[in-house]
Amino acid sequence: MTAATNYGIDAGLAADLACASLALARRFSAGGTMWSMSPSWAPHALHIAVEFIHPVVVGKRALPAVALSGPDLVDVARVSVSAGDIVVAVANADDPQVGSVMRRAPAWVPPLSGWAVVPPAGRCG
Template identity: 65%
Template sequence: MSTPVLDQDLSSDLATAALALARRFHTGATLWCIAPAWEPHAQHVAVEFVHPVIVGKKALPAVALTGPDLVATVRMSVRPGDVVLAVAATDQPDVRSVMRRAPAWGATTLWIGSGARPDAGAADHVLWLDDPDPRLPATGGFVLLYHLLWELTHVCFEHPGLLAPEVPECTTEGSLAGPGTGAGVCITCSDEGCLGEVVGPGRVRTATGIEDVATVLVDPVAPGDLVLVHAGTAITRLEEPTPR
């Protein structure tokens, strides 16, 4: 089985993901790596960033997370502004749940995999090999992707002007929801809400932290439920997608 060739779309996705990752690292992010079916990939990615093989490249904070309850482990570890990178197929329920919840934790998401693609919007950045061969994770395909991701991230560091985060435009005065908020829109002129995860009665975790939120419109809710929050009120409860 030969090493896959990167087409133009995947090359563009890689460049975009590397720039986003460099910007997150520049603001103090930690990269949390998960790969429940292929844990060595998560460990390999973390080592790439923590122990650069090229002299003069900075070590970047990255940690491989493992264990039986991966959602709980990531939830406890991640902080607003961090990045969660998954190496997994789309049939991994823990990864699908982590990717879905990450905006409520304020995290940027990056998903590397092969075969059937995730649903549109399942992660902020998707680096995908369309080859359906189940042996692909054991070949150099994934390793090539995250090695290139590491190299391109450091290329971005060589151009400091690239590291300033993009600020979305708004035609009215007000605050803007930034990357990882689950909204990405003007929070004063849009009716869209932001994703939140219930942590207790009247308490919801969003990208900005733990908030007091009225849940009367969506009760009953339980810790771990996902809700859409607008103006201090949970307006919709989001159901977990049906596993593939």
């Protein structure tokens, strides 16, 4: 028996999350590394990276993830991130460093942030 649970996620957000999950899986499968950043809250960036390099499920492989830190995240990202990698940011929507990094990366940013650029319908990943 399954119980229906409403987490406040509408069909559109659920589809965006599924699309983002598929994109992450494809990037990791192709050898990509996840780079996390959080200019105002460095522990958040570290926590995100740890969740991927230390999987909760026993027997599942660790995924490459690194937390970016430092006074100039744009420069750090520029020399660290390669094509096909993943960049995750936890920041205020108007953070200038995160905005600069995200504008330079041809990435779809899920609409959970102020930098959202949603792909056309049917284009996932």
